[in-house]
Every structure is written in C-alpha cells, then in structure tokens.
Amino acid sequence: MQAVRLDGHGETDVIDYGEVPDPDVGRDDVLVDVKAGALNHLDVWTRRGLPGLDLEMPHVPGSDAAGVVVETGADVTRFEEGDRVAVSAGVFCGECEFCRDGDYPLCTSFHVLGEHVPGVHSELAAVPEDNLVPVPEHVDWETAAAAPLVFQTAWRMLVTRADVDPGESVLVLGASGGVGHAAVQIAKYAGAEVWATASTDEKLQYAEEIGADHVVNYESEDFARTIREETGKRGVDVVVDHVGEATWDDSLKSLAKGGRLVTCGATTGGKPETHVQRLFWNHLSVLGSTMATPGEVDDVLELVWDGTFDVRIRDVLPMSETARAHEALENREGFGKVVVKPDSEY
Structure with a gap:
C-alpha cells in the first residue's frame, strides 16, 4: 500500500509518499480503508523528533483519519465490514490505577497513534477497536477525519x-x-x-x-x-x-x-x-490537559456530527503533498485544519 513516510527526523525533506507493507490485523484490530486524514502540530513535532522519541524508520505518521471498515480481528465486537469510522488516537492500557478510575489520559503507558507507534496516514490502517468511533452517513470524510483529536x-x-x-x-x-x-x-x-x-x-x-x-x-x-x-x-x-x-x-x-x-x-x-x-x-x-476519555470523545463528537460545532478546513491535499501540509502548519497559514487524502482518493 501507499503511505506517508518519515525517513528520519528533520525538516520537511524527510517526508515522502511511497510503498510500505500492508498492516497486520491483530485480534483486537480493525482494518480501515482510509478516505481522509488530517494534520496536527503533533505531526510536526514527531517529524522534528520530540525528546525521548525513539521511532523505527521509516515511520508512518498521522493521528487523525476516517474511512470504511474492510476487515475485523477475531475479537472485535463493535464494528463490522462496511462501517464508517474515525480514529481517536489516544491509546490506554485499561489496567493501571488511572484507567481503573476512568481517567484514561493519565494512563501510565498512554501513547498516541502516529507519535509513539505507526499512524494512519496511509491507504490502509490497522487500528485497535477501542480507538475507533462510528461516523454517521451524513458526515463527510474531511470533517470526520479533522474533528477527533482537536x-x-x-x-x-x-x-x-x-x-x-x-x-x-x-x-x-x-x-x-x-x-x-x-x-x-x-x-x-x-x-x-x-x-x-x-x-x-x-x-x-x-x-x-x-x-x-x-x-x-x-x-x-x-x-x-x-x-x-x-x-x-x-x-x-x-x-x-x-x-x-x-x-x-x-x-x-x-x-x-x-x-x-x-x-x-x-x-x-x-x-x-x-x-x-x-x-x-x-x-x-x-x-x-491531554486528549480525552472515551466518554468525552463521544460527547464532543456527537456535537460535531449534529452540526453544533463547525470543523473548519483550510486546505485539502493529496498525501503525496504532506510536506506542503506541514509547511502550512508551521507558517500559520489559514484557519482550521489541513486534510490529506490518499492519492488514490484525491
């Protein structure tokens, strides 16, 4: 499959778009046919190399995406083939004292898709079931991809x-x-x-x-x-x-x-x-404050899906132009989110 790749840490010249292996689908994973992704400043910091960030290169970035379920792992119960979904990027262990108390963003092993582990700016993404939220039929892919993290x-x-x-x-x-x-x-x-x-x-x-x-x-x-x-x-x-x-x-x-x-x-x-x-x-x-609990995610996205909140999108680019998307963020161009789509969907 085609994906955005970081070949190392540095300026935008470390970004390219090319072939990577198709993701493996674990028992708790859902394979998503990605229709759109979105950039965050987190992507810029990941590219530059946050202190203590030790990534295997090439690294697929991206914490925001939306698409259609094409395969589910053996233990997945909430989604099935054909469902429309968006990614919520915070990954929690579910077992530490903070997760047991329901304050998941304080999880002792908290990490973020696209930052600490491979992300979702690719044609296909294998995402843990717990990191997906349903997307109603009337919501366009750009909105669904751009809303969750921010x-x-x-x-x-x-x-x-x-x-x-x-x-x-x-x-x-x-x-x-x-x-x-x-x-x-x-x-x-x-x-x-x-x-x-x-x-x-x-x-x-x-x-x-x-x-x-x-x-x-x-x-x-x-x-x-x-x-x-x-x-x-x-x-x-x-x-x-x-x-x-x-x-x-x-x-x-x-x-x-x-x-x-x-x-x-x-x-x-x-x-x-x-x-x-x-x-x-x-x-x-x-x-x-960092990210949100699953309940908080559901509360705010319900207000996005019903139109109470307006997701402003400043630009939509093919994933092959992700370097340009990074420049738009770094140069503070425009208002709202920058969306990237797989070249096959653009």
Whole structure:
C-alpha cells in the first residue's frame, strides 16, 4: 500500500509518499480503508523528533483519519465490514490505577497513534477497536477525519479541566489553529464570553463567525494589555494557551484573580519563565490537559456530527503533498485544519 513516510527526523525533506507493507490485523484490530486524514502540530513535532522519541524508520505518521471498515480481528465486537469510522488516537492500557478510575489520559503507558507507534496516514490502517468511533452517513470524510483529536482536546481542557461555567470569560490564544478554533466554539457552547487572538484580520473574522465575542490581533496589539483594559483591569477567568514560551507570561497577566490557565501544548517552547509571585498572589491555577476519555470523545463528537460545532478546513491535499501540509502548519497559514487524502482518493 501507499503511505506517508518519515525517513528520519528533520525538516520537511524527510517526508515522502511511497510503498510500505500492508498492516497486520491483530485480534483486537480493525482494518480501515482510509478516505481522509488530517494534520496536527503533533505531526510536526514527531517529524522534528520530540525528546525521548525513539521511532523505527521509516515511520508512518498521522493521528487523525476516517474511512470504511474492510476487515475485523477475531475479537472485535463493535464494528463490522462496511462501517464508517474515525480514529481517536489516544491509546490506554485499561489496567493501571488511572484507567481503573476512568481517567484514561493519565494512563501510565498512554501513547498516541502516529507519535509513539505507526499512524494512519496511509491507504490502509490497522487500528485497535477501542480507538475507533462510528461516523454517521451524513458526515463527510474531511470533517470526520479533522474533528477527533482537536475537539476532544479542547473539550477536556474547557469542560473537564477548567470546568467553565456560564457567564465566565475565556481567552483562546491561536484561535485559527485546530485546537484554537475548537476551543472558541466549546467555550461559547459552555456559555462563556469568548476572547480570541489571531495574527490577521481575516483569521479574526473567522473567529467571530464561530463564536468569539471579542478579538485581538496579537501581531499589532499586546493582548494582555488589551484584555486588562477592556475588562476594567479585571482579566478573564480562563486562558487556553497551547503556544507556550512566547505567550506564557502574558497569559498569566491576562487572568483575573482566581483564574485558570489550561494548556495542552507548547508550540513555541516548553520552558517559559514563570513569575511565581503572580501565581500565589492572585491565586491562579495552571492546569495541564491531554486528549480525552472515551466518554468525552463521544460527547464532543456527537456535537460535531449534529452540526453544533463547525470543523473548519483550510486546505485539502493529496498525501503525496504532506510536506506542503506541514509547511502550512508551521507558517500559520489559514484557519482550521489541513486534510490529506490518499492519492488514490484525491
């Protein structure tokens, strides 16, 4: 079969599209005929080589995909040939103390399809049954592929970890990205007053279209100062920050007393300076979050499938142009997700 391949860690020249062996289907696996996949910043970090990441090369990347079941392992009970499915990429052991308590993202052996093990940007993908969700007939493949990772991540951040209440205020940084555009919609759904930042007026217009009440162009404005001024020096109750070093201090400055900063990533670096005095004096909370539980995935995707949430797609490319898709993410081009499709489906 044809698949996206990383021949090593580095720049986009390590990406190609070519032949790899068809996947083996284990007893708990489902073989999926992939119709579409989607990129995340996780793919960029995997390509560059996260610290401690030891992959067998060539490596097939990709954590988001959707397609049709063509074969099932002997122990599979939830799916059968012809079913429409999407991938939920978090893999849990189901046996550790955290899995037994139902808090699966804290699993001691948690790993992600496409990051720690072979991914799903290929014509065929063998995926554990527990990592698939049904996709209704009316949902197109691009939406089904692009939604799971970012919407589950944003849902857990805002609904579970930050526990946003109606009437609170939420600032979403990088609202044009996958997690960002999901977070804007989920914060609005939770009844919050939503602030959003982005780098261009066009992106800010899109953010307003999907629910942002206030927008800030961080290229031309100091967003922390703007937030303080526009809220009468109060600040916001919650900041969603997946940017990291470049925004960390301003994110903390933007919080009201008792506010919560929730983070799922650090695209600009993972070792920011923190003014500890600001943390304890203002009673701030910093909350980490990764992926979601199966129940949280079901809750948020139901709202995607019924149209409550809008999955914005900035571009659709053949998998042979995955290097171009990486460049679009790294250069912060457009608004929403980048989708890639097997060349045979494009």
